[in-house]
Amino acid sequence: MIPAPFDYVRPSTLNDAVTALREADEEGKVLAGGQSLMPLLRLRLAYPEVLIDVSGLPELRGVRDDGDSIVVGAMATHYEVMRDPLVQAHAPLLAAATSTVADPAVRHRGTFGGSLAHADPAGDLPAVVLTMDGLFVTSAREIPARDFFADYLTSALEPDEILLGVRLPKTYTGWGFHYEKFHRTAQAWAVVGVACLVRRTDGEIAHARIGLTNMGSTPVRAYAVETAVADGPASREAFQSAARDAPDGTNPPSDLHGSAEYRRHLAQVLTARALATAAGV
Amino acid sequence: MPHVSVDVDGVRYEDEVEARLLLTHYLRDRLGKVGTPIGCDTSNCGACTVLMDGLSVKSCSVLAVQADGHEITTVEGLGDGQDLHPMQRAFHEEHALQCGYCTPGMIMAALDLLRDNADPSDEEIRAGLEGNLCRCTGYQNIVRAVRRAADGMRQAERPEEARS
Structure with a gap:
């Protein structure tokens, strides 16, 4: 099916993205890889007024070393996460679980942050991040994993809050x-x-x-x-x-x-x- | 309407598109690239698989606006008009299809698999094609075709090794 009409913006700064979400007044939806959202739009189970594409925000990209933790960017694709040397060294459980998500084509587009923010209890990554005591870093604050998953398909993210990434401690290395x-x-x-x-x-x-x-x-x-x-x-x-x-x-x-x-x-x-x-x- | 600039099978297209236009509809309805079929509405079947910057994607799960600035390869961009691509030829020679509806997606997913792994085992081929459904063949001939294409493509790249 063809999705219901919506507007589309691709901001290049985090500030613009948060502003766009705020202006959408709870009718906006963040678009990352779209591998959960696109089927919902096609089946018209979701009909946001505006999609805010966060693929242009540098803050959400890649995986970085940060001393006693690594930070996995929300826009890192499953494909990138599985193959990332830092993830393999310090969070091989995440690499292993990610390699079981969906299929190769979906893993090329689907993102780490998108699948966590989607908060599907059948998703593989939420249990991994919970087990590793991940810390969710958003545009507004930091949220411990135990407080992030609120309910079925519901995260603690506010309507104008964007997930930037998750800090995973190196405690479990080895x-x-x-x-x-x-x-x-x-x-x-x-x-x-x-x-x-x-x-x-x-x-x-x-x-x-x-x-x-x-x-x-x-x-x-x-x-x-x-x-x-x-x-x-x-x-x-x-x-x-x-x-x-x-x-x-x-x-x-x-x-x-x-x-x-x-x-x-x-x-x-x-x-x-x-x-x-x-x-x- | 958003503007997109996208390379498809080696040709640059500039278009105004509705934000909700799916890449698969853009390819088929705007560009006439009907070699990429639509099989399902649930992202399961993989019939619409194309390469985006060399990586397989399901074109029903990508918006045309998300392809802005990217390179798309469809099954129509593989052959040169005279000769089939080795993967297409292998599907033909191994009779890796019956109705043929899944074939374009299978071929694109198989090419993506060989990009990562030039000499896959049967099990790795099956895992690599996990996102593509065929309701006719039982997959046996598809696996054979991918193996045949992999052998042929490796030998074409290293002809001296193949002779020794």
Whole structure:
């Protein structure tokens, strides 16, 4: 289908972009890579009055080293993120999860910031950024990952606020990592996904961090499993036992891809697998 | 209306376009490049895949205004009018199609795959074509065609190695 009519602006400064959003008075929409927005426009599920294309803003581009963290620009495409040396060195979990997003053509256009701001609970990147304690840097402020994802398809961004990028700490450099995603067909969204980071010492798990995709209206941490595996053996048996707690505190949806009960089961199985792969056992 | 300046298959076009005009409609309806078909409204099928600055994109998911200042290659820009591109020839020789609707997108996605990986395994070919759906072939002959084209294109680039 053909989208409903809208105006289009491509500002070259952040100030102009924020002004354009403000003038649109909540009827404006930020356009980054458009890989989530364009289908919504074509199906007329969204009909903004004006699109503000942020591809011309230098502040949103690339990945940079900033001492004890790296900053991934909101306009960095999935294709760029996957191949970026800084991401591979300090956030290989992000590179791994990003390589599972959609398909190559979508990854060429789709952006890191766009998929986070879209806040789809079935998206792969929100759980990764939550697991890594990312700090969202916007045109107005900084927002911790735990406060950024507000609800289903809803972020904490105000209507006149633009996501510039996310600061990822180097704390997890060298940790074991894995993103375990279950979907039924190529390029489909995750029915459930598990982002996992582990630090091992002498055959034991010193620390684990686990984030779940599509187990509620926002990404959630599996704190009960993190606690259960800490200071325990790095073994498949220990992981399977601990992963029974993965659904604790979650509120997974029931839809045509699976019931809530099925998702709770998947969370247990996939969490055990993610831990085993991340720990290398 | 926004102005766009875009290179398509080696020709520069300057046009005024409606902001909501999709790249795929611009190519087909304005430029007559109907070699790029439209298969779905959900970004799933990949039939409309073209190259934008050398990278595959689904032209139904790009606005014409977003192509401003960029280079687009469609399936119509591959052959020289006399000879088919090696990828097109391989699709023909391996009978990698039945109805042919997905073929332009398959060919463009396959070229993108070979740009990154000149000698892909069957599994890598399948992963590289993940965003392109074919409802006729079961993909077997498509995978064979891409492998054949990859072999041919590598040998064409390194003829001495191929002889040894």
